[in-house]
Amino acid sequence: MVHGEAWTVKEFFVLPNEYIYWSIQIVLYPFMTGLVAGAFVLSSLYHVFGVEKLKDIARFSLVFSFALLPVAMMPLMLHLQQPLRGTYVMLTPHFTSAISAFGIVFMTYACIVASELWFVYRQHFVETVHVLRDKPQRSSGETLRMNLYSALTLGAWDLSDKALHRDHKAVTWLAGLGIPIACFLHGYAGFIFGSVKANALWMTPLMPVIFIMSAVVSGIALCIVCYIVTMEIRKWRIKRAWRKKHPGACSLTAEELRGVQAFEVKMTSRYLLIFMVLAVVLELLDIIFRGYTAVKSWDILREVIYGIDFTKIFVLQYGIGNLLPLVLLLLPGLTVRRAAIASMLVLFGVFMMRWNVVIGGQAFSLTFSGFMHYHLPIIPHNMETFKEGLTGALLVMGTPFALFYFLNKIFPVFIDEKAR
Amino acid sequence: MKRRDFLRQTAIAVAGAAIPLSALEIIDPRELLAARPDLRWIFLVDTYKCVGCGMCVQACKKENEIPLEANVTRTWVERYVITSDGQVHADSPKGALNGFTTQKIDLNAAGERKIDEGQIEQGFFVPKLCNQCENPPCVQVCPVGATYKTPDGIVLVDRKWCIGCGYCIMGCPYGVRFFHPEYHVAEKCNFCYHRIHKGMQTACAFACPFGAREIGNLKDPNDPVTHTVMTQRVGVLKDEFGTKPQVFYIGLNKEVR
Amino acid sequence: MKNHIWRPLLVVIALVLAILIVRAIVVPDDFGVHEAGYMYGWYREGNIEEWKDFKVKYQGSAYCAGCHVDKVEDRERSRHGFIECENCHGPAIDHPEDPPALNIDTSRELCIRCHSWLPYPTSDRSSIPGIDPATHNPDMECVMCHDPHHPNLEDM
Numbered sequence: 056m057v058h059g060e061a062w063t064v065k066e067f068f069v070l071p072n073e074y075i076y077w078s079i080q081i082v083l084y085p086f087m088t089g090l091v092a093g094a095f096v097l098s099s100l101y102h103v104f105g106v107e108k109l110k111d112i113a114r115f116s117l118v119f120s121f122a123l124l125p126v127a128m129m130p131l132m133l134h135l136q137q138p139l140r141g142t143y144v145m146l147t148p149h150f151t152s153a154i155s156a157f158g159i160v161f162m163t164y165a166c167i168v169a170s171e172l173w174f175v176y177r178q179h180f181v182e183t184v185h186v187l188r189d190k191p192q193r194s195s196g197e198t199l200r201m202n203l204y205s206a207l208t209l210g211a212w213d214l215s216d217k218a219l220h221r222d223h224k225a226v227t228w229l230a231g232l233g234i235p236i237a238c239f240l241h242g243y244a245g246f247i248f249g250s251v252k253a254n255a256l257w258m259t260p261l262m263p264v265i266f267i268m269s270a271v272v273s274g275i276a277l278c279i280v281c282y283i284v285t286m287e288i289r290k291w292r293i294k295r296a297w298r299k300k301h302p303g304a305c306s307l308t309a310e311e312l313r314g315v316q317a318f319e320v321k322m323t324s325r326y327l328l329i330f331m332v333l334a335v336v337l338e339l340l341d342i343i344f345r346g347y348t349a350v351k352s353w354d355i356l357r358e359v360i361y362g363i364d365f366t367k368i369f370v371l372q373y374g375i376g377n378l379l380p381l382v383l384l385l386l387p388g389l390t391v392r393r394a395a396i397a398s399m400l401v402l403f404g405v406f407m408m409r410w411n412v413v414i415g416g417q418a419f420s421l422t423f424s425g426f427m428h429y430h431l432p433i434i435p436h437n438m439e440t441f442k443e444g445l446t447g448a449l450l451v452m453g454t455p456f457a458l459f460y461f462l463n464k465i466f467p468v469f470i471d472e473k474a475r
Numbered sequence: 476m477k478r479r480d481f482l483r484q485t486a487i488a489v490a491g492a493a494i495p496l497s498a499l500e501i502i503d504p505r506e507l508l509a510a511r512p513d514l515r516w517i518f519l520v521d522t523y524k525c526v527g528c529g530m531c532v533q534a535c536k537k538e539n540e541i542p543l544e545a546n547v548t549r550t551w552v553e554r555y556v557i558t559s560d561g562q563v564h565a566d567s568p569k570g571a572l573n574g575f576t577t578q579k580i581d582l583n584a585a586g587e588r589k590i591d592e593g594q595i596e597q598g599f600f601v602p603k604l605c606n607q608c609e610n611p612p613c614v615q616v617c618p619v620g621a622t623y624k625t626p627d628g629i630v631l632v633d634r635k636w637c638i639g640c641g642y643c644i645m646g647c648p649y650g651v652r653f654f655h656p657e658y659h660v661a662e663k664c665n666f667c668y669h670r671i672h673k674g675m676q677t678a679c680a681f682a683c684p685f686g687a688r689e690i691g692n693l694k695d696p697n698d699p700v701t702h703t704v705m706t707q708r709v710g711v712l713k714d715e716f717g718t719k720p721q722v723f724y725i726g727l728n729k730e731v732r
Numbered sequence: 733m734k735n736h737i738w739r740p741l742l743v744v745i746a747l748v749l750a751i752l753i754v755r756a757i758v759v760p761d762d763f764g765v766h767e768a769g770y771m772y773g774w775y776r777e778g779n780i781e782e783w784k785d786f787k788v789k790y791q792g793s794a795y796c797a798g799c800h801v802d803k804v805e806d807r808e809r810s811r812h813g814f815i816e817c818e819n820c821h822g823p824a825i826d827h828p829e830d831p832p833a834l835n836i837d838t839s840r841e842l843c844i845r846c847h848s849w850l851p852y853p854t855s856d857r858s859s860i861p862g863i864d865p866a867t868h869n870p871d872m873e874c875v876m877c878h879d880p881h882h883p884n885l886e887d888m
Contacts, residue, residue, distance in 0.1 A: 057547045058654040065583040070603075070650035071551045071570035076641040136639020136659040143619040143638055146755045147763055151771045154642055155618035166747070170740035209743070211736035218736060225737045252612060252716055253648035421650045422732045424565065425583070526857040528845040530819050537823050538789045556852070574845030576865060598852025614772045623775035626767040633779040669786035678790050684815040685856065726854075 058136065061440055062430045069425035075417045078443045079431055080134040083451050085244045085266060086273065086409045088127045090455075092241040093274010094120035095168060095233055100326065102171075102230035112319045114175065115285070115468045116278040121168050122459040127161070129451050133442045153247040157240075164233070164240050171229040173209070174222045176466050180204040181214050203465065241270040248412060255352030255423075256359070256416040261341050268334035273405035275327045276398040279320060281459075283395045286316040289469065320394045328384050331401065335377050338408070355423045359415060363426065368411050376404015514627040515693040515721075516666050518677075519700045519709070520602050522726040524687035527552055527600035529574035534682030536572065538667060547653040548572065549664040550604040550679050555730055556580065556590055557597040563730045564590060575600070601731050602688060604679065605630065605651045605664035606712065606720030613643035613652060613663075622661065628693075628721060629668055634660050648716045666690060693721070789823035792816070796824060807881045820880065840865065843874040 059074025094116040101113030132138045144158040187193060187201040211218075242263040248254075249262025290309045297309075342360065345353060360368060380397035414429045432444030441447060535550045536543050551570030557563050568581040579587040611630045614622050621636035622643055637660035644652040644661060655662035667677040671690055675681070680688040691700025703709070703725070710727035711720040724731075766773035796817045797804040807813055818824055820837055827834045849862030869877075 057545050057656050058659070060546060066585050067582050068565045068567075069583060071567055072547050072644075072653040073650050074653075076644050076654070131640075134640070136641075136654055137637065140619075140636070140638040142754075142758075143621075143636060145751055146759050147620045147636075147774070149618055149620045149770075149774050152616045152618040152642065154616070154640060158618070166740075166744045170744075173740050174737070209736075209739040211739050213736055221735065221737050247642075251616070251645050253646055421648065422565065424563070424732070428584075523854070524856055526846055526855060526860060527850070530845065534790060534819070534823075539786075573841060574848075575850065576841070576844045576848040578850060592851050595851055595853065597854045598850065598857075599855040600857070611772060620763070620774035620776075623766075624768045624772040625780055631775075631779060631783055633776055634782075635779070636776055665783065668783045670788055672784055673788070675788065675792075681790055681792070682816060682819050684819070 058439065062432055062443070064428040064430060065420075065425065066428065067420075067425035068422045069420040069427060070422060073420055073427065075414065075427055075429050077134075077413055077417060078429065079445075079448045080130040080443055080451070082406075082409045082413045083448055084127070084130040084134070085241075085248075085270075085413075086406055087123060087130060087451065087455075088241055088244045089266065089270030089273045089405065089409075090277050091120055091123040091127050091164075091274070092237040092267070092270045093272065093276075094123060094278050095237045095274070096271050097275050097278050097323070097326070099230040099234050099237075102226055103234065112278060112282050112323060115282055116274075117168070117172060117175065118462055118466050118468050119278060119281060119455070119459055120274075121172055121466075122462050123455045124165050124168060125458065126451060126455045129454060133447050133451070153243055153250055157243045157247065160236065160240050160243055164236050167229055167233045167236060171226055171233065172466060173207070174226045174229065177208060177211060177222055178214060178219060179467070180208045181212055184208070207465075238267050241267050244270075248416070253421065254416050255419075256356055257412070259341055259345075261337055265334065265337045265341065268330055268337060269405050269408055271330045272327065272334050273402055275323060275330065276401040276405070279323050279327065279398040280395055280402065282323075283316065283320060283391060285468070286312060317391055320391050321389055324384050324389060324394050324397070327398070327401065328381070331377065331381065335373070352423060355419045359418050359426075363418060363428075364411060364415050367407060368415070372404055372407040372411055376400060376407050380404070513694050516607060516628050516671060517691050517693045517700060517704065518604065518607070518666065518722040519689045519691060519703055520722060520724045521687045521689075522599055522601050522724060522728075524685045525552065525600040525602055525683075526685060526687075527554055527571060527575040528684070529571035530682045530684065531602060531679035531688060532570055532572045534678040535664070535667075538670075538678035541662070542656055543572065545656045546570075547656065547662075549651070549662070550602065553601045553603060553731070554580075555597070555599055555601065555728065556595055557730060558590060558594040559596050560594070564588060565730075565732075571600075597728070599726070599728070601724070601727075602679070603649065603651070603712075604722060605666070606649055606718065606722045607666060609719035609721060610717060612646045612648065612716065612718055616642045616646040618642065622663075625668075629665050630663065631665050631668065632661050632663060634658055637661050648713050648718065649720075787825065789825045790816075790818050791824040792818075799828070803881070810882050810884075812880060812883050838873055838875045838880075840874055843878075843880075847874075 057074065059076050059078075062078060063074040065073070098113040098115075098117040098120060101110055132141055135141055144155055145162070148155040148158060150156050181204075184201055184204045187197055187204075190197065193201065245263035245266030248257040248266075249259055251257045290312050293309045293312070345356060380400040383393050383397040383400070386393075417427055418429070419426055431448075432440035435441035435444050435446050529552055532548055532551055533543070535541070536548060539549055541547065541549060546569065548570040551567050552575075553565055553567045553571075554575050555563060555565045564580045566581040568575075578592070579589055582588055607624075607629055609628070611622075611624055614624055614630060617623075618640060619636060619638055621633045621638065622630060623633070624630050634655075639654065639660055641654070641661070644654070647663075652661055652663045654660070667675075667679075670677060670681075677688070677690050680690050689700050691698045691704070693701050693704070695701060704723050707725065709723040709725055711723060712727075712731070714720065760776055760778065762777040763775070764777075766775065766777060793804050793807075793816055800817075804817065807815075807817070820842060822834050822837070824834070844863075844865045846857075846860050847862050848865050850857050852858050874880075
């Protein structure tokens with residue numbers, strides 16, 4: 056069976072070689088990259104613009120952004136027919152291709168996030184090593200942690216005020232540098248689609264901008280959801296500690312945490328709203344413009360947008376994914392729970408937007424007189440349907456959380472400020 | 476160290492890291508030299524002569540080792556039937572590997588359509604193959620340099636270097652590219668590069684009994700194909716994409732996509 | 733370089749150097765920019781030769797005439813003379829070494845590629861003698877009555 060045949064159903068006049076070659080993994084790829092970029096932009100709001108209120112969530116989103124980084128590459132690797140040759144993108148880059156430039160931008164961005172993370176956590180590394188070193192008896196886990204942290208300090212042990220001040224400045228600069236590169240990174244993902252002149256749905260200069268906006272939206276939404284979840288876990292742990300009569304285990308009470316959580320979520324939701332309005336306006340502008348200018352491809356695009364994909368675009372993406380959360384966030388008296396629901400709906404909406412662009416762009420034939428329908432392989436029966444099916448998608452979506460769990464062990468997101 | 480210095484030097488380092496040596500090779504004197512001055516392969520298709528037997532598709536698949544049963548093909552034949560109500564009925568069942576043997580139009584998942592014989596105003600066949608564009612968009616979008624234009628104008632795929640991202644398949648406005656079912660790399664018509672450089676015809680032109688397909692050299696003024704392209708009214712497919720296709724068609728109709 | 737803020741940069745430089753070293757080892761020497769420029773001519777030159785060395789399968793009727801001169805001449809005199817031998821008999825490349833590998837296709841499907849009648853006024857197809865495969869002796873092979881090398885019934 057030819058690649059793509061397993062999930063493509065052709066209808067009417069479709070060229071013999073046409074299949075849905077870019078499937079679920081390419082839907083996930085801009086979605087995951089968007090989350091990376093969005094999470095980073097959110098963390099930069101605190102570091103660069105000094106939005107003090109976002110201090111807690113800023114560190115959280117920085118670590119989460121780092122956890123998402125390798126996952127942004129995962130869909131590509133699962134999608135490639137020759138995954139072992141993936142490194143050729145770095146070795147013989149052909150910069151006239153958006154994908155090749157993406158490799159470089161991605162690496163640059165990864166270096167910036169890693170450096171920023173290093174500056175944020177250097178003090179923690181050094182302090183932890185000092186504490187552990189002074190300990191008379193160490194468990195093997197603690198020895199491992201001490202050695203790992205010693206390596207991670209890269210030999211920079213200086214904790215003087217001057218040095219810490221420099222750390223802080225470096226973080227500010229890196230965060231500032233990171234914002235345009237994060238936008239660049241995701242703008243490129245949009246450019247990959249927007250520059251394909253052979254595809255009538257994709258080709259628009261608005262595509263990179265739309266992608267950046269929806270990236271920020273999805274990144275903020277994900278951070279809100281994850282932040283709320285981790286805060287709930289912390290609160291639950293504190294309560295359990297109280298029940299077990301170990302009040303000294305935490306310096307913050309559950310009530311204090313709840314206050315912090317509600318405040319940060321409300322603040323972040325406002326940024327979410329702003330970017331969401333921008334994203335929706337641009338997307339609608341694109342559709343309106345296409346309908347108004349009505350060039351040759353409009354006949355088939357109209358059939359896709361208002362016909363085959365109507366539910367996916369207007370009900371799932373705009374209705375449930377945009378309008379509903381907009382109402383939820385705008386209604387007065389925003390609660391944490393409502394923000395969580397709204398954020399999850401926003402995430403779903405952005406995912407549907409990626410789906411409608413990637414799969415929708417291949418829903419019609421180059422002949423403009425035939426359609427291709429996509430059927431996501433649910434149960435894998437070979438490597439291809441495993442990689443580019445529901446299983447592969449779940450693998451990609453689950454990995455950042457697993458990575459975050461381990462990264463959190465090295466870069467603890469909630470360093471107890473009062474303990475210092 | 477001043478903050479400004481730090482920023483500047485970081486920026487330089489990052490920019491330096493972003494430019495591998497390959498990018499610096501762009502300024503290459505060889506680029507300034509013209510491509511091979513004596514050879515530019517072109518192709519001529521006469522849609523009046525094509526009868527839709529599909530011998531070309533069969534020969535192409537056998538010559539170029541594309542499995543016959545695989546539903547992809549380097550070249551294919553399309554059928555267009557235009558009825559008196561102005562409707563265009565087009566199909567290409569299995570790329571016309573077994574020719575067109577019935578009057579029914581194949582609509583894939585939508586079944587078949589019977590056309591009333593008395594309603595037919597036009598009916599003709601259009602062979603398709605790679606246009607070996609002067610500005611190939613598929614080459615432009617390849618991230619690793621695994622597909623390229625040879626000095627004599629043929630777009631080839633390096634099977635040892637292709638990473639299989641599918642960007643070229645998306646970038647081709649003519650749908651000539653696909654993944655090879657065995658090698659799992661991008662695959663396309665290359666005018667039977669191994670034959671034409673030995674002075675033979677392409678397999679499809681060789682197999683066509685009716686002379687509907689011909690290979691030629693644009694740089695040779697005495698070449699009969701070049702003569703036809705220069706002296707007759709010929710068309711190309713989808714020139715609005717700026718690809719400058721090099722497969723020329725006699726009797727091209729606006730309904731052909 | 734006493735300032736510790738350069739430490740991450742050193743890691744990045746090490747990374748870039750590692751990539752450049754791998755590049756020098758992995759990328760073939762003939763990979764580079766060629767005549768068509770960076771946009772269209774960025775490739776491994778050796779690949780052109782690899783494609784030129786691809787095996788030729790269809791040989792042409794002159795090759796067939798090396799052994800089957802009678803059949804080839806016979807065919808050339810008939811109305812099917814303009815059809816290459818290998819269209820029906822398959823590519824001849826390995827045939828002399830392994831004769832049985834070449835099956836002679838005598839199926840109805842082969843003949844009706846051209847001879848199934850299609851009423852298309854703007855194509856030469858309609859000028860080819862044709863039948864309706866559904867009604868013209870549907871259960872019989874064409875070769876039972878027609879000789880592909882002498883397709884005219886009058887000549888038989």
